[in-house]
Amino acid sequence: MSASRESILRRLRETRVPRHHPAAAAWSPLRYADPLGEFEQRLEVAGGSCVEIAGRDELAAALGALAPFRDAEKIASPLPEILSTWDAADPRGWAELDFAVLEGQLAVAESGAVWVAPSDSERSACFLAEHLALVVRRDSLVHNLHEAYAVLDPSRSAFGCFIAGPSKTADIEQALVIGAHGPRSLVVVFWG
Amino acid sequence: MTHPERANAFANNEDRARWHDQALWFVRDRRDRAMQGLPEWEGLRAEAARIKGETLSRLADQLESFEDNAIASGAKVHWAGDAREFNDIVLDLLRTRRVTRVVKSKSMLTEECQLNPWLEAHGVEVVDTDLGERIVQLRREPPSHIVFPAIHLRKEEIGETFHAHLGSPKGLADPTRLTEIARGDLRSKFLGAQAGITGVNFAIAETGGIVVCTNEGNADLGTALPPIHIACMGIEKLVPKTADLAVFLRLLARSATGQAITAYTSHFHGPREGGELHIVIVDNGRSETLANPSFARALSCIRCGACMNTCPVFRRSGGHSYEATIPGPIGSILEPVRDAARHASLPFACTLCGSCTDVCPVAIPLHHQLKAWRGELTERALTGKWKRFCLALSRAIFERPGLYSAAGRLVRWLGRRLPRRWLYGKANTWGIARELPEFPSESFRERYRRERARER
Incomplete structure (x- = not known):
């Protein structure tokens, strides 16, 4: 145990911080009449897009309708419905990846975000790929982040992430540029 | 130099000052619209204030439980009392692992502690990977805003910087193409890095996890590729429970940029397999701030x-x-x-x-x-002598009604007779960019008295 640890904790314990009790009116988180519509709108604003399919057997065809997928040479996916054409032993091996398809566990309407908890090797594919598709069950859609955290337990995996659009930046004169570091496009496929 | 002196230099470039003003107002406007989309906004704010207030009032316990849970998840936890100790801890972690190439995502804490110059002085290459931070790093400038580090620069200036450092064509000022050039350069830095440093937006006491928010995905690449992740956090970053994240994440991006949520909101619980996660908890004056009611x-x-x-x-x-x-x-x-x-x-x-x-x-x-x-x-007599003299003089006058009336008469008399160059002399800083009002011949009280007398 370091000396700094002890002295920081001691200083904090010697400090009496006045409790602050803001007067809060009762509130409840926003829910939507059409959560899927809200999700689609949110994701579109963030530069992503949405596809709906009835069953997993339609997944390959749905992705095949997308230009980035059709043009992709190196595709990686742990999903049985999508044939991987590329594999890497090392996280850096995904650097040339054109398209990654991953399973999302849950979608949040208010933020247009999908929760993914990729394995170590999926994790770097998820951020190195030029394009990304996330496949989510339609009935996993929740209205807002409060409902999301009521279902999720992020501590069950070393890494978990809400992804809400392609990688983007506005650091040069506030001009929005898609594809800052990671994927240049994101498509969310709802099934079921 | 004082703030007004430095601000003067900025404001003298009227074009830039106007553009800067409008660019930030545009963000403020987007924030307003995002806020209006949530009817429960005020309730959320109050809830956020309550959670933070309670956490700060029992911060030692919260930090200890965070530490226990982080260790249980496989992370290593380090404590730094001040900037010097923080820099030493990070340098030592890198040195003992023979790391000379590091990528870093945004962390105001590392800026506060001046980690970059410290590591560079000891032979470690640190590359800031947030685009805005990379721009100011190449220019050897500090960031001018915590969310938009390069908001003070025009695209032409960024083009010149990229031309000088990244070999972009001379005169190129298109944001999309400039970003693409930075992407290519930084991709090689990500792939070559031996360790990634990140900040921490939120640390969760009940799980020992940390959350990092970016739009670019730079924190994710910086931690998914190199095997060593060093996360740097101030002691005040804690929230008690995972569920509390919902409150703060709903507020954060909407307030910062008007987005509903950042493109990436990453949760880390322990290292990846075969890797290392180090969390450095830093005080550096925060416990003193907390002790100041x-x-x-x-x-x-x-x-x-x-x-x-x-x-x-x-x-x-x-x-x-x-x-x-x-x-x-x-x-x-x-x-x-x-x-x-x-x-x-x-x-x-x-x-x-x-x-x-x-x-x-x-x-x-x-x-x-x-x-x-x-x-x-x-x-504490830390303001300028002239300001303190003026305040003392005002106070002496305001405390004495007779003196106040006399001073008023004197100023009105002088104001209508003194030549302009005296009235707008050095002492009149208020008049630098403004006209004084016209000095009336009588005060309100004099006029009131006169009109009352006439009514009678």
Whole structure:
């Protein structure tokens, strides 16, 4: 145990911080009449897009309708419905990846975000790929982040992430540029 | 130099000052629209303020439980009392693992502790990977805003910087193409890095996890590729429970940029297989801020930058005029706690309009704290001699009604007779960019008395 640890904790314990009790009116988180519509709108604003399919057997065809997928040479996916054409032993091996398809566990309407908890090797594919598709069950859609955290337990995996659009930046004169570091496009496929 | 002197240099370039003002107002406007999309906004703010307040009031216990849980998840936890110790811990972690190439995502804490120069002086290459931070790093400038580090620059200037450092074509100023060039350059840095350093937006006491928010995905690449992840956090970053994240994440991006959520909101619980996760917990003056009842609540800040975007002074004076790690209204409260003499002019860079307090997602009473600072700085004689003389003179006059009337008569008499170059002399700083009102021949009280007498 370091000396700094002890002295920081001691200083904090010697400090009496006045409790602050803001007067809060009762509130409840926003829910939507059409959560899927809200999700689609949110994701579109963030530069992503949405596809709906009835069953997993339609997944390959749905992705095949997308230009980035059709043009992709190196595709990686742990999903049985999508044939991987590329594999890497090392996280850096995904650097040339054109398209990654991953399973999302849950979608949040208010933020247009999908929760993914990729394995170590999926994790770097998820951020190195030029394009990304996330496949989510339609009935996993929740209205807002409060409902999301009521279902999720992020501590069950070393890494978990809400992804809400392609990688983007506005650091040069506030001009929005898609594809800052990671994927240049994101498509969310709802099934079921 | 004081804030007004540095602000003067920025404001003298009228084009830039106007553009800067409008760019930030545009962000403020987007924030308003995002806020209006959530009917429960005020309830959320109050809830955020309550959670932060409770966490800060039992911070030692929260930190201990965070540490226990982080260790249980496989992370290593380090504690640093000050900037020097923090820099030493990080350097030591890198040295013992023979790391010479590091990628770093945004962390105002590392800026505060001046980690980059320390590592560079010891032979470690540190590459800032947030685009805005990379731009100012190449220019050897500090960031001017905590969310938009390069908001003070025009695209032509960034083009010149990229031409000089990254070999982009001369004269190129297209944001999309410039970003593409930076992407290519940084991709090679990500792939070559041996360790990744990140900041921490939120640390969860009940799980020992940390959350990092970016739009670019740079924190994710910086931690998914190299096997070593060093996360740096101030002691105030804690929230008690995972469920609390919902409250703060809903507020953070909406307040910062008007987005519903950042493109990537990454949760880390322990290292990846075969890798290492080090969490460095830093005090560096925060426990002293917490012990100061006037300013303790400023530690609730979640670094969204909304107070800067809305501040009429910040928008017109630029972030560099604050000469502080955290500029703007919140910085003008936090920085003087560290070094009151050095930052004594900051709490006066404020019109007390209260807009910062209105937009703050964790309801910090910013303008009240700024006003409190003014009183404290004046009492501690840290304000300028001239200001203190004027205040003492005003006080002497306001305390004596007879003297007040006489002084008023004198000023009205002089105001109507003195030549312009005297009236607008050095002492009249108010008149630098403004016209004095016309001096009336009688005061309100004189006129009142006269008209009452006539009525009778």
